[in-house]
Amino acid sequence: MVTLVDPFEDLPLRDDLRSRAPQAVPQVDAAVRLDTNGNPYPVPDAVADSIEKSVRGLVRDLHRYPDPDALALREDLANYVGHGMTAANIWVGNGSADVQQQALLAFGGHGRTAMGFSPSRPMHAHVAAATGTGWLDGHRTREFHLHPEQAKAQVRVFQPDLVFLCSPNNPTGSAVSLETVEAVAAETPGVVIVDEAYVEFSRDGTRSAVELISRFPRLLVTRSLSAAFGIAGARVGYLIGRPHAIEYLQHVRLPYHLSALAQAAARAALAHASTLLGQVEAVKAQRDRLVAGLRELGLTVPDSDANFVLFGGFRDEKAVWQFLLDRGVLVRDVGIPSYLRVSVGTAEEVDTFLQVMGQLPDGI
Ligand SMILES: Cc1ncc(COP(=O)(O)O)c(C=O)c1O
Numbered sequence: 011m012v013t014l015v016d017p018f019e020d021l022p023l024r025d026d027l028r029s030r031a032p033q034a035v036p037q038v039d040a041a042v043r044l045d046t047n048g049n050p051y052p053v054p055d056a057v058a059d060s061i062e063k064s065v066r067g068l069v070r071d072l073h074r075y076p077d078p079d080a081l082a083l084r085e086d087l088a089n090y091v092g093h094g095m096t097a098a099n100i101w102v103g104n105g106s107a108d109v110q111q112q113a114l115l116a117f118g119g120h121g122r123t124a125m126g127f128s129p130s131r132p133m134h135a136h137v138a139a140a141t142g143t144g145w146l147d148g149h150r151t152r153e154f155h156l157h158p159e160q161a162k163a164q165v166r167v168f169q170p171d172l173v174f175l176c177s178p179n180n181p182t183g184s185a186v187s188l189e190t191v192e193a194v195a196a197e198t199p200g201v202v203i204v205d206e207a208y209v210e211f212s213r214d215g216t217r218s219a220v221e222l223i224s225r226f227p228r229l230l231v232t233r234s235l236s237a238a239f240g241i242a243g244a245r246v247g248y249l250i251g252r253p254h255a256i257e258y259l260q261h262v263r264l265p266y267h268l269s270a271l272a273q274a275a276a277r278a279a280l281a282h283a284s285t286l287l288g289q290v291e292a293v294k295a296q297r298d299r300l301v302a303g304l305r306e307l308g309l310t311v312p313d314s315d316a317n318f319v320l321f322g323g324f325r326d327e328k329a330v331w332q333f334l335l336d337r338g339v340l341v342r343d344v345g346i347p348s349y350l351r352v353s354v355g356t357a358e359e360v361d362t363f364l365q366v367m368g369q370l371p372d373g374i
Pocket residue numbers: 047104105106107108131176179180205207208233234235236242246247
């Protein structure tokens with residue numbers, strides 16, 4: 011994006027935002043793009059047909075506003091989530107970052123603080139800043155673990171109004187245990203948001219924080235249709251919580267915020283959950299190949315419950331990033347010294363990536 015400087019205009023941007031970099035997604039072109047954690051597979055034909063049909067069915071009604079409460083979609087999502095949830099437990103938005111921002115507008119704001127455990131998704135700090143909420147940076151172990159006692163101790167010191175846990179954690183890949191979520195939820199007097207955008211990719215036996223909602227009224231779980239359902243372009247994310255939390259979000263939501271097209275696309279995709287979750291199994295198989303292949307090369311690779319893998323042990327991760335790009339493979343430099351992150355691609359993309367990694371010069 012080009013930044014325009016107009017010498018005649020000094021717009022009164024909030025002082026607390028002036029020192030921050032604007033949100034931007036790096037755009038670099040490459041033959042094999044493994045830098046964003048989307049779904050490597052295009053929407054399958056049967057799902058695409060259903061989406062087309064439902065969108066076509068409402069085009070002539072686009073002169074009307076959509077259902078402001080997206081009730082039918084929330085019912086479908088509640089059925090998908092299970093655990094006894096109903097539409098009253100679900101809120102929806104334009105991607106999960108949107109519902110997280112709404113949660114910060116309602117439960118954070120000026121004079122309040124939110125915390126996360128680094129390294130984790132920078133967007134959590136970004137939505138905190140956008141809503142005027144102070145940010146406190148907690149930490150994980152050197153191996154990127156977050157043990158219950160360690161998390162609880164940090165919450166006790168910081169006393170935040172809101173805590174972000176990311177499970178599976180982006181960019182490190184592993185899920186946070188339910189014991190850790192429980193320890194944090196029991197310690198904080200504030201709201202806990204568990205970002206489960208990649209939960210469908212978790213290894214067997216991983217438990218969702220949704221299980222804890224009945225015990226912790228201030229626990230919110232956010233999820234997304236971007237990765238597992240592969241409709242990132244439709245921009246649909248959702249939040250799961252107790253009905254009173256969903257009601258409080260109505261104080262800050264915008265009217266008709268989720269378009270009729272997005273609602274229809276999401277409902278059509280959810281109707282094909284079993285097909286789309288079949289693709290998730292294919293992604294998990296490629297993920298496990300990536301983990302094994304990178305470990306065979308002698309690299310440090312945390313376990314991954316996601317559709318991406320952190321890999322490291324480099325002297326100069328920026329040189330490795332460039333080496334890969336020069337050979338047509340784009341991965342993400344996530345700002346952790348000696349590490350890079352690769353998103354799971356198709357079997358062919360994973361082949362190419364591992365092949366190029368095998369050519370990496372010693373000592374880089
Ligand atoms: C942890 C995490 N949460 C949420 C998102 C974004 O999800 P959405 O597309 O629903 O905004 C991402 C995307 O990178 C992510 O890594």
